[in-house]
Structures are given as structure tokens and as C-alpha cells.
Amino acid sequence: MKASRSTLFLALILPTVGLVALLVAAGSGQTQPSPTTVKQHVVDVMAVDVQPSYQQQRLVFGQVEATQYTQMGFELSGTVKQVYVDDGQPVQPGTVLAELDTQRLHAQRKQAVAALDRATANARLASLSQQRIADLVTKKLESRQRLDEAEQSLAVANAGITEAQAQVDRIDVELSKSVLIAPYQGTVVNRQVDGGTTVAAGQPVLALQQATQRTLRFPLPSDKALSLMVGQGVTVLAADAKGHYGQAIDATVDAISQQRDPRTRTVDVLVSTTGDSEPLLPGDTLAMPLTRTVQARGSWVPKSALSSGVRGLWTVLTVAGEGAQEVIPVSVEVMFADGDRVYVRGPLSSGDFVVVHGTQRLVPHQQVVARTVDAKLTAGVR
Structure with missing residues (x-):
């Protein structure tokens, strides 16, 4: 009886022990030792330079006009x-x-010429009569009154010539018109x-x-317009095939309006292109870049250094220097965007290192390896 119980126990225990042994043997080859070191990210950083102000650039658009444009019509x-x-x-x-069609005027001119010939003939006759009467008066064969009448007749005849000649001249003017x-x-x-x-x-x-000439009219803010001088050289920008205003054209200020536009409160500045520039047609649109200084303490950073923050702010990641560092987030306010760079205001100091790109792969207080790069901040014109 005892032998049967021992046999039953062994029949139950041995398969279980064998199964455990097989499982241990199967998993022994796949086990790996837990890592002892953590790989750190390498990030590119740049030193920021805090400044008291920044230059804001924008474009003012103007149109090309013909220097002279004439609606031509007849005066008649x-x-x-x-x-x-x-x-x-x-x-x-x-x-x-x-x-x-001048047929009517030519007929009138013939009539006026005939009247002139008649007036000339009358004047010749009056002149001869005046001379004869003058001789008779000298010989005391005619009264002085007849001489006065002859002289006045001659004057009337000469006036008739002047009148007839004026008619011919008037018709000639109408023919020219x-x-x-x-x-x-x-x-x-x-x-x-x-x-x-x-x-x-x-x-x-x-x-x-x-x-032969083209005039460019730009409506500028009064402070910018009045700071220019006639004859001063300026640069205007033409659009390329893609509509980007980047093709620079040299121009000269020709005139500055002394009147403010009541609708836009701007002052018109007229400029003309100089040298061999691209052909411009009336109606073309060109741009003039304007720069103004904005007093605001901040620094330029790449757009790629920004990540979304809270309450309308943005976040940049800073490190203390090169080598193994901890990433520290700093909230900043974007003041102005220009090309691939932005001017930000926040608790940054000159010499602080900001992560240039790849901020989406980092988390606050993460350990990284920082290396300094010379970031190229390209300015655009807005």
C-alpha cells in the first residue's frame, strides 16, 4: 500500500520538476544584464547676447507711374x-x-484769303487817293478837309487788311489744331x-x-518721409517670379510731398530708378524697406529654439555651459519675428546658453551633453 502511494507521488512530482527545468533552460539564453550606464543626448547650444533694442524691418509698397500721362483730344x-x-x-x-476732316476749314481759309486780297486792294486805292489829294492840297487846289478824309479812309483800309489777315491766321491755327x-x-x-x-x-x-522715365510713388510715414532729402539714394525691391521682394534696385528721391494724405496720414515720396535696372511698367508694385528702432530689452534666438509654453508665452531650454549639463526651461515673450530668428524678452542674461534645435526631444532637467555652435540667424524683411 505504501509502495503504491510513493509511486503515485513520484508520478506527480517528476513531471512538474522536469517542466520547471525545461523553462529555466529555455530562458537562460535570453536574459541580459541590466545596463549600468545611461546614454546622454548631445545638444547644440549658442550663447545669447542681451541688447537694449532691436531693429524692426518692414516693407512699404508703392506703384510705378509714368512720369507723363496725357489724354489727348482735339480742341475743336x-x-x-x-x-x-x-x-x-x-x-x-x-x-x-x-x-x-478739314475740308470746311480749307473752304473758310479761301474765303478769308479773298477778303484779305480785297482789303489789300482797297488799301492800295486809298493810298493812291491820299497821295493825289495831298498834292492838290499842296498846290492849294483842294481843301484840307478832303486830305483828312483821304487819310482816314487809308487808315480804315489798312485796318481792313489787319482784320482779314487775322481771319486767315485764325483759320490756320484751327487747321493746326x-x-x-x-x-x-x-x-x-x-x-x-x-x-x-x-x-x-x-x-x-x-x-x-x-x-523714357518712370516714377515710383511710395506713401511713407511722415517721420520717414521728412527724414529723406531730394537727390538721396535709396533702395527699392522688385518681386521675383515667386512673388518674393528681394531684387534690389537703386533709386533716387526726386520729390517729397508737402501734404499729408487725409485718408492714410502718409506723405508721398517720388523716386526714380537709376542705372540699368529691370524694365518697369506703370502699375507694377515695388517695395521700399524701412527700419525703425524699438526700445525693448531682449535677445535674438533661432525660431527652432522655441517651444510652446503656457499663457501665451514660449519656452527656451538653457544650459549652464558646455559638457554634461542639466536642461533648464525659461519662459520668454516673443517681441518680433524676422526671417528664421525671433527677438524674445525674458529672464535671460548675456552669455546664457540656449539649445538651438531639437527641443521637442528634451524634457526639463534632463541631463545632456552641450556643445557650442555658431548659429547663423538670417534676417528677413517684413
């Missing part, structure tokens, strides 16, 4: 005989642009009528703009 009413130019056509000074002539070198920008159209006096026929 009439029918347009022909318009000799088209939109976009360049013209030189003295080029005939358009002409009125029946032709539109380009007053300067320019380009036709808007042809509004065609031949055969009846126009009123002063009605625009075409628009002409000067081609």
Missing part, C-alpha cells in the same frame, strides 16, 4: 479723318497721331476712337504715356 469738334497709331505703338516727338502731334517720346496706351467718328471739343481720342 469735328469728324476724325484718320487715327494713325494703335495701342502699344511707340511714337517719337512730333509724330502725327490723328487728324480731323486739327492734327494731334505727340509732344514727347512715349507709347500709345489707349486708342478710343476710329476714323469717321464725330468728336466734341476736348473729347479724349487716345492716351499717351512717356516711355
Whole structure:
């Protein structure tokens, strides 16, 4: 009876002991010793420089204007005989642009010339009569009164010549006013009528703009406008194919308005480009960079050094120096963003080291290895 019990005990215990042995043997090869050292992150840091103010840059936009822009029309009413130019056509000074039908004026001129000839003939006859009567008066064969009458008749006849000549001159002026002539070198920008159209006096026929010069008009704050001087060189910026204003063009201040715009409270400054610059067309938009000094104590740091903070603030991570250091978070306020750098205000001192990038991988009070780098802070224009 005892033998059967011992046999049953061994039958239950031995498989259990064997299973435990197999499990121990299976796991013995996968066990690893617990690490004795922790790998520390290497972070790039830069020294900050606290300053009392910063330069704020922004762009003021202006437009290109033609130095001269003329709506050209006839001083007389009439029918347009022909318009000799088209939109976009360049013209030189003295080029005939358009002409009125002048048949009526030519007929009037013939009439005025005939009246002038008649007045001239009358004056010749009056002169001869005056000379004869003067001889008779000298010989005491005619009264002095007849001589006075002859002299006055001659004066009337001469006045008739002057009047008739004035009529001819008036018609000649009207004939000259029946032709539109380009007053300067320019380009036709808007042809509004065609031949055969009846126009009123002063009605625009075409628009002409000067081609050789361009004026740039910038509405500037009064303090900036009045700080400039006529003849002073300035820099304006043209947009590239992507719309970025970075192409610098040299320009010169031509005039400064002495009147403030009542709507924008700005003062217009007119400048012209100098040298061989890119071709500008009226209506193009250019920019003028302006700089003003803002008194605010702070320092420039890279945008990549910022991480979100609380209550509208931002956080930068600082370390005490190079080597093994502890990361300390510092709350800062962003005052101005310029390119890939920002001007921040907070409890930073000159010489403090700020983590340049990779702040999202770090936590406060983490142990890191800091190395100093020369961070390039690129300024942009806003």
C-alpha cells in the first residue's frame, strides 16, 4: 500500500520538476544584464547676447507711374479723318497721331484769303487817293478837309487788311489744331476712337504715356518721409517670379510731398530708378524697406529654439555651459519675428546658453551633453 502511494507521488512530482527545468533552460539564453550606464543626448547650444533694442524691418509698397500721362483730344469738334497709331505703338516727338476732316476749314481759309486780297486792294486805292489829294492840297487846289478824309479812309483800309489777315491766321491755327502731334517720346496706351467718328471739343481720342522715365510713388510715414532729402539714394525691391521682394534696385528721391494724405496720414515720396535696372511698367508694385528702432530689452534666438509654453508665452531650454549639463526651461515673450530668428524678452542674461534645435526631444532637467555652435540667424524683411 505504501509502495503504491510513493509511486503515485513520484508520478506527480517528476513531471512538474522536469517542466520547471525545461523553462529555466529555455530562458537562460535570453536574459541580459541590466545596463549600468545611461546614454546622454548631445545638444547644440549658442550663447545669447542681451541688447537694449532691436531693429524692426518692414516693407512699404508703392506703384510705378509714368512720369507723363496725357489724354489727348482735339480742341475743336469735328469728324476724325484718320487715327494713325494703335495701342502699344511707340511714337517719337512730333509724330502725327490723328487728324480731323478739314475740308470746311480749307473752304473758310479761301474765303478769308479773298477778303484779305480785297482789303489789300482797297488799301492800295486809298493810298493812291491820299497821295493825289495831298498834292492838290499842296498846290492849294483842294481843301484840307478832303486830305483828312483821304487819310482816314487809308487808315480804315489798312485796318481792313489787319482784320482779314487775322481771319486767315485764325483759320490756320484751327487747321493746326486739327492734327494731334505727340509732344514727347512715349507709347500709345489707349486708342478710343476710329476714323469717321464725330468728336466734341476736348473729347479724349487716345492716351499717351512717356516711355523714357518712370516714377515710383511710395506713401511713407511722415517721420520717414521728412527724414529723406531730394537727390538721396535709396533702395527699392522688385518681386521675383515667386512673388518674393528681394531684387534690389537703386533709386533716387526726386520729390517729397508737402501734404499729408487725409485718408492714410502718409506723405508721398517720388523716386526714380537709376542705372540699368529691370524694365518697369506703370502699375507694377515695388517695395521700399524701412527700419525703425524699438526700445525693448531682449535677445535674438533661432525660431527652432522655441517651444510652446503656457499663457501665451514660449519656452527656451538653457544650459549652464558646455559638457554634461542639466536642461533648464525659461519662459520668454516673443517681441518680433524676422526671417528664421525671433527677438524674445525674458529672464535671460548675456552669455546664457540656449539649445538651438531639437527641443521637442528634451524634457526639463534632463541631463545632456552641450556643445557650442555658431548659429547663423538670417534676417528677413517684413
